[in-house]
Amino acid sequence: MANRLADATSPYLLQHKDNPVDWWQWGDEAFAEARRRDVPVLISVGYAACHWCHVMAHESFEDEQIAALLNDGFVSIKVDREERPDVDAVYMTATQAMTGQGGWPMTVFATPTGEPFFCGTYYPKSNFGRLISSVTKAWTEQREQVIEQGASVVKAIGGAQLVGGPVAPISAELLEAGALGLLKEQDEINGGFGGAPKFPPHMGMLFLLRHHQRTGSAEALEVVRHAAERMGRGGIYDQLGGGFARYAVDATWTVPHFEKMLYDNALLLRAYTQLWRLTGDVYARRIADETATFLLRDLGTPQGGLASALDADTDGVEGLTYAWTPAQLTEVLGEQDGAWAADLFNVTAEGTFEHGSSVLVLARDIDAAEPALVERWGDVRRKLYESRLGRPQPARDDKVVASWNGLAVTALAEHAVLTGDRDSHNAAVEIATVLAERHVVDGRLRRVSRDGVVGEPAGVLDDYGCVAEAFLAVHQLTAEGKWLDAARELLDVALARFATGQGGFYDTADDAERLVTRPADPTDNATPSGVSSIVAALVTYAALSGEPEYREAADAALGTVGPLIGGHPRFAGYSAAVAEAALSGPYEIAIATNDPAGDPLVGEAHRSAPAGAVVVAGEPDRPGVPLLADRPLLDGVPTAYVCKGFVCERPVTSPADLIARLQV
The missing domain is CATH 3.40.30 (Glutaredoxin)
Incomplete structure (x- = not known):
């Protein structure tokens, strides 16, 4: 057995380097080995801050018997979805097509040529062992049917892309339909959209804020204010240290899934900053300031750039760092302030989380309270935060992802120009410099770096879009021409290498590694899609440079996502926000x-x-x-x-x- 992950740059892959599974990194060598041995491939996809990835690793990939089954019958490949979003996109589309849902860890069985024939997500150990045996038997006894299944899945996922699909030119009527669609889906009681699990709707918030600006819609603004207040007072927001968790497991924003992702906090920093600009809401400014502080304090890396995430777990336990009991509050604050804090943060004897502990929430509005109470609140928060630093802390995924750092630069630049914050100003310039000097190699973007060393994975479309938009934000921040030039270089590569020829864009370059299908996902999910991010940069660049051909390319690409904006606005929030800018002028x-x-x-x-x-x-x-x-x-x-x-x-x-x- 020769686990091949010890020299990986990905923290996620390094988490598995001591598994008894004979892991391979993604690459031609792994598939060549599968063809040589005439065995199928297990493609296991996850990321470092993923709770259920850790669970499956502990239950199955650390188990000698499961490892023996995998080593005997498969070539097993570990993939960090954050390093290889192109690989993740292809197999996530297959997983969703086969099961109706997706998520991580993602578990894919494929032919030695990479065609998926059975897909799923998390499997408990007993189920996973039976599944391995069943797949082995099918490969041995029903090879022809397995290969046919793989071919049919590849055909299906190729057809699932919207390249060459319907077009809907951007218009006021289309954006009105998108806004109304979002308004109809809002949770009028708790804010946001949908039920549990509940994700922060940052891109939808940006869209509705711009829609309000262009149209004067009071309802659009109120939906954003309601969501922002409920999230900011909920457990999804770290009431002591700032920053948002990935999502809430309930509909009330009370109990989070504790991982903190760079991209969520970057996008939410933009949303709260813009909400404060338009309304002057005190809580929006406070949360924007605290989120910016969190980004720089907790995700800043010594070599420059921002780390990807803080883990959901601490020592294998969710919430260990963040949850409190009344007795713990009293121990830190004393009887009087401990009782006051328990009431303010809704920390009860029964607990709102697990084992009688509670996640801190703001039970009532405190931002508008009298100065003495605000001062007391600040003092309590400081003491609790300092005490919390003495607890075990969650692990950090310290790789620097180009697109996510681009999102952060744009957010920090906006925060800087609107609030005058020098830390945000300096950080925006410094991180942009890291992206320009480290991640741009021979005119092409690399997706990740770690410990100051750039990795091999090529940048995908959202890297080009988010980094170009970041350079344009810094150009506006500093009035330095070099940033405009740097953005143009990236946009020219995107237009030459990623464009479909039908107005849209693929997610991978025309000279990138060939996968079983070339991904082209137009939907905005956890992060802006490749097409929405590149269009954002194209619209902004055209306005800053006065070069209309870039605007023409943006308008053509926006038309390809128009049907999503009008019909499925929750999955087109960033596209809709960009479309609002385009329709407004910009x-x-x-x-x-x-x-x-x-x-x-x-x-x-x-x-x-x-x-x-x-x-x-x-x-x-x-x-x-x-x-x-x-x-x-x-x-x-x-x-x-x-x-x-x-x-x-x-x-x-x-x-x-x-x-x-x-x-x-």
Whole structure:
């Protein structure tokens, strides 16, 4: 037995390096070995922070008998879905087609050429042992039927992609239909959409906020405010350390699945920051600030960039770091403050979680309380957080994923320009620099790095889109032309290597490793899809550069996801948000000023900018900044230029006149 995971860069694969299973990493060598031995392949897909991945590993992959069955009859391949989203996408589509559902761990049995013929997710040890034996028997005794099944699955999942599918051009009517679809699905009591398990609807929130800006819909804004408040007061939000868990296991946001993902927190940072911009809600600003702090404090890596996730488990136990009993509160805070905290955080003798412990929630609004209570609350939170640091802490998946770091850069840049936070400003620039200098290799993106070393997996479409959008956010933050150039280089690769020729995009490049089918998933799920992220960057780049061919490519791609926006808006939140920006213009706002940090025009431009607008401030004719070209200071004073669709209004020099220009 020769487990081949010890030299992996993936923390998830390294978690399995001591298994008795003869694991292979994904690659041609593994499939060649399966063909040489004439055995099927087990493809096991998961990620480092996945609770049930850990359970299946402990129950089955650490078991000598299960390992013997796998080693005798299969070539077993471990895949980190976060390093290889292309592989994950292909086999997740197959799993969903065969079982009607998907998730991780994902368990796929395939032919030696990679065609899946039996798929599932988590299996308890006893079921998994029987399944292995059944698959072995089928491969031995019913080989022809197994191969036919694999071929039919590949044909089905190839047809499941929407490349060349129906087109619906973006219109006000289409976006209205998408917004109404979301509003009908909201949980009017608890906020958000759907029931348990309940995921934070960050992309839907961004869409509805932009829809509210463009249309004035009070209902769209209220849905976002309700969801934001209930999540921010719920157990899904870390009431002591900031940051959101992946999802709640109930409909009330009380008990989370404790893993904290970079992408969720980046997208939620954007949503809460924009909600505060539009409403001034105190709790939205607080949660945005605390989420930004969480990202930099808990996910920052020594080599630069942000780590992927904090684990759901601590020492194999969910919630060990985060749950409290009344006695534990009293031990830290004393009798009086302990009782007060138990009441405020709904920590009861019975418990809201497991074994009489509770997840902290805010039982009542505290942000608007009198100053003395807010001060007491802050003191209690600080003491509890410091005490919690003495507990065992969850493991961290410290690989740096390009697309997720891109999402974080965009969120931090928006937080910085709207709040003036220097930590967010500096971090956005620093992380973008890591992406540009480490992850761009010979003009192409690499998806992951770890310990300062870039990995081999090639970037997929969402890497190109999210990183390009991040570079464009930093261009607006700094008015430095190099970031605009860096974004264009990535977009040109995407247009040349990922485009379908029918307006849409594949998720993998035309020169990428050939899988059993070329993935092209247009749906926004946990993260923005490849197509929605690349369109976001294309729309923004066109507005910043004045180059209409990029906008034409964006409009064509938006048409391919139009049917999703109108009919299934929960799975097209980011596409819909981008479409709102495109329909709004987006506005192009240039502020010619010699003091961009302190100019009132700049602050007003960011506060009042319509949905998806681009804003650049700096001295006139700054090199590499097209939006500032031929934009002089009128009468020697700072001047705002407002354009839409490459058509400009008369320039203005007062904040009041700028506000009037930006009314939509």
